[in-house]
Amino acid sequence: MNILVTGGTGYIGSHTCVSLLEAGHSVVIADNLSNSRKETVNKIKEITNRDVLFHEIDVSNKDQVKKLFSNNKFDGVIHFAGYKAVGESLDLPISYYSNNLFSTIFLAEACINYGVRRFVFSSSATVYGDNQAPFKETMKLLPTTNPYGSTKEMSERILTDVAKANSSFSVSILRYFNPIGAHQSGLIGEIPKGHPNNLMPYITNVAKGKFDKLFVFGNDYSTLDGTGVRDYIHVMDLAEGHVKALESIDSGVEVFNLGTGQGTSVLQLLKAFEQANGLEIPYEIVERRPGDIATCFADTTKAEKHLCWKAKRGIFEMCRDAWRFETQYTD
Ligand code: NAD
Ligand code: UFG
Numbered sequence: 306m307n308i309l310v311t312g313g314t315g316y317i318g319s320h321t322c323v324s325l326l327e328a329g330h331s332v333v334i335a336d337n338l339s340n341s342r343k344e345t346v347n348k349i350k351e352i353t354n355r356d357v358l359f360h361e362i363d364v365s366n367k368d369q370v371k372k373l374f375s376n377n378k379f380d381g382v383i384h385f386a387g388y389k390a391v392g393e394s395l396d397l398p399i400s401y402y403s404n405n406l407f408s409t410i411f412l413a414e415a416c417i418n419y420g421v422r423r424f425v426f427s428s429s430a431t432v433y434g435d436n437q438a439p440f441k442e443t444m445k446l447l448p449t450t451n452p453y454g455s456t457k458e459m460s461e462r463i464l465t466d467v468a469k470a471n472s473s474f475s476v477s478i479l480r481y482f483n484p485i486g487a488h489q490s491g492l493i494g495e496i497p498k499g500h501p502n503n504l505m506p507y508i509t510n511v512a513k514g515k516f517d518k519l520f521v522f523g524n525d526y527s528t529l530d531g532t533g534v535r536d537y538i539h540v541m542d543l544a545e546g547h548v549k550a551l552e553s554i555d556s557g558v559e560v561f562n563l564g565t566g567q568g569t570s571v572l573q574l575l576k577a578f579e580q581a582n583g584l585e586i587p588y589e590i591v592e593r594r595p596g597d598i599a600t601c602f603a604d605t606t607k608a609e610k611h612l613c614w615k616a617k618r619g620i621f622e623m624c625r626d627a628w629r630f631e632t633q634y635t636d
Contacts, residue, residue: 306423307331307378308551311364311412312385313357314341316495317427317481319349320488320544321383326353328548333358333377336386340498348492365407367414374415381423381551384412387456391431391596392502394453405456406463413467417474423554425547426464428457428480430536430564430601438534438568439604442480442560450596461560468558475557477550482536482564482603484543486623487630494630495540504571505537505578505623509631512584519586521571523593528600532571536564536602539618539626549612564603565616574620581624 308325312318313334319341322332326349334346338361346359358377362369364386387405388394394401409426416424431454433440434447449455464476485505487494497506511519524531546563569577575586609615 306380306551307333309333309335309373309377309379309382310385311335311382311408312387314338314343314345314359315385317484317540317543318383318385319345319493320540321385321547322349322357323352323488323493324541324544324548326355326357330548333360333379335360335362335364335373337361337363340388342496345493352488352490352492364412365404367407367411370411370415374419374421379419379421381425381554382412382416382421383425383547383551384409385427387427389453390502391451391453394451398452401452401456405453406459409460409463413464413474417467417471420473422473422475423551424464424474424476425551425554426460426476426478428461428478429454430480430482430562430603432458432461432480433601435598438600438602439566440562440601441604442562442607465558472556475554476559477554478558478560479546479550480560480562481543482538482562482601484540485537486539486541486618486626488541489626489629491626491629491633494627494634496634504574505627508575508578508586509627511586512578512582512628513631517587519575519588520591521588522591522597524590525593526599528570530570530572533597534568534570534600534602536567537569537574537620537623538563538565538616539623542616542618546608546612546614549614553612559611561608561612562603562605563608564605566603566605568600568602569620574624577620578624578628581621582628
């Protein structure tokens with residue numbers, strides 16, 4: 306299939322392009338490079354030895370989306386493009402709502418107008434809010450505490466309504482848990498813009514000497530060691546999940562959790578990183594971060610059954626690959 310990958314030079318998008326190409330699909334990337342680099346296109350080509358088309362466009366711009374669809378014939382769309390920083394979304398709600406919602410609306414509209422049936426959407430476990438883990442796709446979604454989370458919940462609703470009204474449009478909504486790690490080549494990985502907010506990029510930056518220590522946000526949660534528990538998933542497992550989701554799209558809308566089903570605490574991840582890479586990471590326990598929940602991990606039964614997909618890479622591999630990328634990458 307010829308697949309449009311929006312946000313394809315970004316972290317998860319670039320790894321998914323590799324998996325798509327390795328599975329024999331063709332890839333057209335549309336990215337405005339607001340949080341990524343054009344150089345990533347060459348890295349994807351180098352890893353896969355395949356060609357990739359790249360368009361530097363803004364997919365929240367209706368005219369640019371229309372032009373893209375009128376000049377290309379797509380069999381499916383994987384829509385990663387969007388802003389993703391929870392804290393920033395509280396300061397810039399209009400940017401978040403307009404970028405994340407207009408892109409989803411214009412891409413869905415173009416799919417209907419140009420007869421593109423398959424649509425895969427990047428959602429997030431954040432839509433479960435503070436439900437009781439493990440999170441199941443059938444759970445009632447709880448209100449999110451930030452505009453970023455709201456854009457995911459709203460996009461899910463928009464796509465569901467569009468698919469209901471158009472039987473020729475089918476959607477796979479993927480709720481990601483916590484992707485970390487990098488491609489084993491060390492050529493592509495996560496390059497956070499500005500100050501990293503997420504745990505793994507912060508740890509690798511401490512390891513690199515950019516920061517003195519990691520601040521652990523709270524050790525008084527009701528978890529095994531008091532620190533927050535998350536379902537960390539290797540980004541290549543996540544990428545492979547997208548290929549399965551795209552290929553298995555049938556009709557209507559299906560929602561899938563993409564996680565490992567295993568919870569890991571902040572201190573457990575820290576220790577795994579130290580052991581996997583033979584490093585010591587200084588840390589300090591500080592106050593809880595507002596908006597954080599204690600425990601978040603997936604029930605992965607549905608993805609395993611319907612997509613015949615299961616994450617296979619463990620925490621050590623995630624930590625090794627994240628660090629390999631960080632040591633190879635230069636600004
Ligand atoms: P990323 O920032 O690395 O990638 C997003 C890409 O989209 C970037 O290359 C950026 O330049 C591009 N982009 C943004 N707005 C655009 C626009 N209007 N037009 C064209 N390109 C645009 O982020 P990521 O971590 O790869 O996340 C991909 C998707 O997955 C996002 O939708 C994100 O919300 C979602 N997600 C990510 C996580 C995570 O932890 N990384 C968790 C859950 C969901
Ligand atoms: N943490 C620290 N110190 C840090 C950063 C994080 O202790 O410097 C802790 C957090 O308190 C939390 C855990 O590490 O317990 C993971 O935090 P992240 O910021 O890495 O990830 P979150 O689970 O908070 O959020 C991420 C994405 C969201 C997405 C969600 C889906 O940032 O966009 O996963 O589960 F919605």
